[in-house]
Amino acid sequence: MFPGYAGKVVRVNLTRKRVKTQETSEELARRFVGGRGLAAKIFFDEVPVATEPLSPGNLLIFMTGPFAGTSALNSGRHCVTCKSPLTGLYAHSDAGGTWGQELKFSGHDGIVFSGKARKPVYMWIQDEDVELRSARHLWGLDAYETDEAVRKETDEKAEVACIGPAGEKLVKVASILHDGKHARMAARAGVGAVMGSKNLKAVAVKGSKPVRVADSEKLQSLVKETAPIIVSNTSRMAKYGTSNIVESAEVSGDLPMKNWYQGRWEEGAKKISGEKMAETILVSRYFCGRCVIGCGRVVKITTGKYAGVDGSGPEYETVASLGSLCLVDNLEAVAMANEVCNRYGIDTISTGAAIAFAMEAYEKGLISKKDTGRIELKWGSEEALLSLTRMIGARKGIGKLLGQGVRAAAEKIGRNSEEFAIHIKGLELPMHDPRTYTSLAVAYATSNRGACHLEGVTHPLERNTPFPEFGYETVMNPYAPEGKGEMTAKMQNLMCMFDSLPACKFLIFGKIKIQNLLDWLNAITGWSLTREEFLKIGERIFNLERLYNLRLGVSRKDDMIPPRILSNKRPDRGEATSLPHIGKMLSDYYQYRGWTEEGIPTKEKLHELGLIDEQPIGKKRQP
């Protein structure tokens, strides 16, 4: 066992009900750190490209990293990795909460599930005791209920990862819930469906072993210095949650509305803002493991139409996707839809995007009441929002189609509905607009899991967060393409490290320095990584992910933004908007990355990153 790591990974063959543990490889830990990076390496080595995402051949990997379980700040995170049923490509889905650190306390860095259980099962890990149990009595329970039931059967203090009915039914936007009612979700890219395809209802963990840290005193003192800086820089987020930006995002044009068609929605934004939540339904904050920010919302609605909502409140992404994207301006309705998503276990972003898509298809006459089960899919309709959310979660009616994501839905509906199916590589866009923060165009286009704002986290540098460490001393011009390709690549590499350590990306808003993370990592592991080596690991991870997708035929032709984002000006915004120059940014991006103009890492780059053995299968594809 080496410091910073539990030293073991659980390997579970669900088909054969066989469980074994394997030592965590120190060599791989040094090359890929943990979390997203280490999981990507296992995935790359073991999942053949032709694997069907919902077949037993897919792996479902839960992995955390050296920070988890230590006193490193905001480190209560882990990564879920598999082949995505939504995109057909490599996917990672990262969750907060306390599950990751609890796994570490149990003496494990990760769990790799393969195969498929014949009957529903759940896994119970208590330190070295690893057990598969029947979950037949849990099948059909919603995710909140599952969390409660599993804890009742195991340990009240156990941490549970579980799916709701959507995952069981292989809904392609299904998510994995952690922390019960506090709902930390591994939400994106349909990882819940992969869990369901394995007949795996839950994974409960409880541990009692502290994580060995190489220089514990040093870590303590480093953390102590940094914490107040982070706290003082994130007070607005603490007070109003991630939704603190709703109103300003409406002004800047970052907030998408009406399926990315509309440019202003002032009154609506006010009604669903973080301030509004604080004034009305908010009851407390929630903190993931070791968190000093506390952006999580806990809400409760006790009267009226939506009485009963109780638990995790909607994040910014959720407020936007279930709110502004559908023009729904009732915060309580959004909170209810959020809870429905959590209980069924579906991604709020993809769900909201699918509903907005359906509303537009309805408006254009491409679907009718006959298709919706008599529901009028009017913009802003709370009833439509909630009905469709439930139908997607339950895989019923038109929800069967919408739950496959907007790409598949548009293929089915046809008649040019592809025009307003807003996705990249099959993953629905998150709720920040590349027409306001232009870097997002290239960041979304090149994200390895499809349209993603978290692989890059580039837009803060164009909004209000200069990043002097990469030389961006002032806020970048949000509308200008210059320099955005390079900045995006740099941030993507860094974010690979955040996801692998793991560390919450909101530390960026807390003005954390790369050196802080590096110092923590060295103190925890006893390594003496330089800043350059640290960032190189991030680059290695990102390139490895790209290599997997390359095997599946992904290249520049797939690194494209949806037509609406490319060319719809949102005329109601006047001059306060732009259209992203994707060609220029992509060209700069590839060049900075040392990729060919077709988006393929060169041999020289693979050599430099020590990835030459991980070349994509079919060497002929290499120019």
Place this chain on the structure above:
Amino acid sequence: MFPGYAGKVVRVNLTRKRVKTQETSEELARRFVGGRGLAAKIFFDEVPVATEPLSPGNLLIFMTGPFAGTSALNSGRHCVTCKSPLTGLYAHSDAGGTWGQELKFSGHDGIVFSGKARKPVYMWIQDEDVELRSARHLWGLDAYETDEAVRKETDEKAEVACIGPAGEKLVKVASILHDGKHARMAARAGVGAVMGSKNLKAVAVKGSKPVRVADSEKLQSLVKETAPIIVSNTSRMAKYGTSNIVESAEVSGDLPMKNWYQGRWEEGAKKISGEKMAETILVSRYFCGRCVIGCGRVVKITTGKYAGVDGSGPEYETVASLGSLCLVDNLEAVAMANEVCNRYGIDTISTGAAIAFAMEAYEKGLISKKDTGRIELKWGSEEALLSLTRMIGARKGIGKLLGQGVRAAAEKIGRNSEEFAIHIKGLELPMHDPRTYTSLAVAYATSNRGACHLEGVTHPLERNTPFPEFGYETVMNPYAPEGKGEMTAKMQNLMCMFDSLPACKFLIFGKIKIQNLLDWLNAITGWSLTREEFLKIGERIFNLERLYNLRLGVSRKDDMIPPRILSNKRPDRGEATSLPHIGKMLSDYYQYRGWTEEGIPTKEKLHELGLIDEQPIGKKRQP
């Protein structure tokens, strides 16, 4: 019969061997003028969207317009319209020469072929005598031979439109030859394959009837005024042909090289330039009907490897596609390949593009000598160029695949070859580079027949030809996207008129004014069209074509440029290049056109253009 028109259109049902004539509709002539416009209207009304391009249900329409056969300058043109087997969409293919005016002299404005002859036939029109004859003895002859044989059997002075072996064999890049060895081709979009699919080998025409002109004296005097201006402004083109620009296009980056990958090729360009041709193989010039420019080349090679070449010399488009695009720098080899294309009856642009694509695929190891029949497909190889040209023409070996166009070839080869299959909507790009003249990006993206430089002719306005009539008093900045959407739409509307009158677009280089064309048209027809009405007709035609493609599902998502053009900087050009901002230009373009942001004409626009009855089928597609 009304002035300017022969007044009759021949209707031929080849299945039933039935020929009838129909009066040309004056109402339609006023709405769509003739040529491309009138043919588009017939096509729109009569060809159901589900029609397979190579089935008897497709129409093959030859149509000319009021200028043809009059003394209007440079009016020896006509249009061939059908559904394209290459793109699957509406297509027009426009040819110069003398065939169009001869048709008019025979008393016909156009011919509409439907059905399919059981056995090969050709058509012989001598004034009112219209006859279908067996062509079984002609089947298999090359296009030059066919022209000669048909004239021998009919009239030495007859004008012949015919296909070579490629059209017979349904090669999807097959063309239709006119004027025999002088080779005026209706080349693009596979119209020759449609002719072949009808078992129609040739259409010979001879006429003796002058075209009635409303005010002949006026026309004469107008033409007399304009001719010297045109002549004096096109002297370089007269001297060196369209290839006069090869060297300057290499310098500016307009000339594509190495399948659009390379940016400079100075020595090569010199060897294939118009000047070089004038110094070596040129024997005389060729003039289409009523032409005062004479850009056509006649060449002859009497010694060496390529002895035997005799007739039409390669145009700029051909020199570039068979030359620089494949890095072949031997002008005699290019001239030979050009003649091979003409004899087989295949489009030189699509052929050169397919060969360049194959060379790149070979370089990348995606195809090997096993696929090519032992030919080494090296860049610059004359042997490869000529072998592949013959294989495409004869539909043999790898030519079977390449003759289907690069889109289909890339689909077959797979492994990311789509990255360097340079086409839009299935039609290979012509030889002007949007990274040098940025308007070409939006012009190519929105052309109704797929990537086309002739639907817009926008790049001269960014090169050396200000167009004050549309307010462009000076040459536009070639790298800037500003104003290019609007300019492109205006030029496309005007070019619809050129193709419908018909008039040669090189009159633009002759500094012709819109008013000149309008005055000629009014003198010929006796109409009193205003400039506004004149341009409105062009807009009507362009929108009608778009409406047909809309029925087939075309919209903004299809109005896109190939990834390589979007994001490959051609680094060897330094700063002397740009990447087109397609999103911005498209947005401006749609807005100026009065189309939705999805590229669909609004009801208001259709009303304005009097096209409300021509709405696309499936009204639900209208927003």
